[in-house]
Amino acid sequence: QVQLQxxxxxxVKPSETLxxxxxxxxxFVSGTYYWxxxxxxxxxxxxxxxxxxxxxxxxxxxxxKSRVTISMDTSKDQFSLKVTSLTAADTAxxxxxxxxxxxxxxxGLDVWGQGTTVAVSS
Amino acid sequence: xxxxxxxxxxxxLSPGERATLSCRASQSISTxxxxxxxxxxxxxxxxxxxxxxxxxxxxxxxSGSGSETDFTLTISSLxxxxxxxxxxxxxxxxxxxxxxxxxxxxx
Numbered sequence: 001q002v003q004l005q006x007x008x009x010x011x012v013k014p015s016e017t018l019x020x021x022x023x024x025x026x027x028f029v030s031g032t033y034y035w036x037x038x039x040x041x042x043x044x045x046x047x048x049x050x051x052x053x054x055x056x057x058x059x060x061x062x063x064x065k066s067r068v069t070i071s072m073d074t075s076k077d078q079f080s081l082k083v084t085s086l087t088a089a090d091t092a093x094x095x096x097x098x099x100x101x102x103x104x105x106x107x108g109l110d111v112w113g114q115g116t117t118v119a120v121s122s
Numbered sequence: 123x124x125x126x127x128x129x130x131x132x133x134x135l136s137p138g139e140r141a142t143l144s145c146r147a148s149q150s151i152s153t154x155x156x157x158x159x160x161x162x163x164x165x166x167x168x169x170x171x172x173x174x175x176x177x178x179x180x181x182x183x184x185s186g187s188g189s190e191t192d193f194t195l196t197i198s199s200l201x202x203x204x205x206x207x208x209x210x211x212x213x214x215x216x217x218x219x220x221x222x223x224x225x226x227x228x229x
Contacts, residue, residue, distance in 0.1 A: 046209060046220035061217040095165055106213050108156040108171035115165050
């Protein structure tokens with residue numbers, strides 16, 4: 001059974017960079033999935049930050065595009081998120097999740113990490 | 123950008139009652155829609171994918187219907203563990219998006 005676990009610092013200063021890693025266990029990050037980062041804040045609800053496909057291609061939400069990088073390390077079965085130039089508006093619970101799209105059928109975000117709280121504060 | 127509007131924002135019902143939740147998309151998304159349940163302090167859990175298919179392990183009391191712009195999640199008979207927030211989510215056009223949620227509360 002595939003499980004996801006986020007890790008990274010929970011308190012970051014304004015203008016600094018957030019770095020989070022999601023470790024995939026019970027499966028491989030090289031499978032045909034879209035490995036995603038999603039965040040949830042009281043003010044904006046659930047927001048899809050972006051994803052990386054197993055081929056390495058990425059897609060980022062335009063609301064964050066210039067500040068976000070998602071990468072993958074297949075040797076460790078991990079994928080990572082970096083968000084630069086942080087402000088208080090980036091304070092949220094950050095989730096990693098597996099998005100399944102096979103053929104022309106969408107199977108949903110079927111596996112989620114437990115989430116990690118990130119606070120942006122000086 | 124596609125916007126998903128969920129209604130009502132909250133629903134107050136008793137165990138055993140039927141819950142009907144709505145999600146409307148600002149443009150057609152075919153059936154590329156999922157429904158998720160979230161309880162306090164937990165990650166969302168997939169209930170329904172592709173608008174009407176139950177995810178693995180989801181009880182039959184949960185059902186989804188709809189296509190294009192109008193979708194419904196129905197819980198046929200509420201169990202105590204079903205009181206939670208429910209979100210719809212579209213995966214048709216980037217950026218993929220979630221609705222604002224419907225909170226199902228105990229009456």
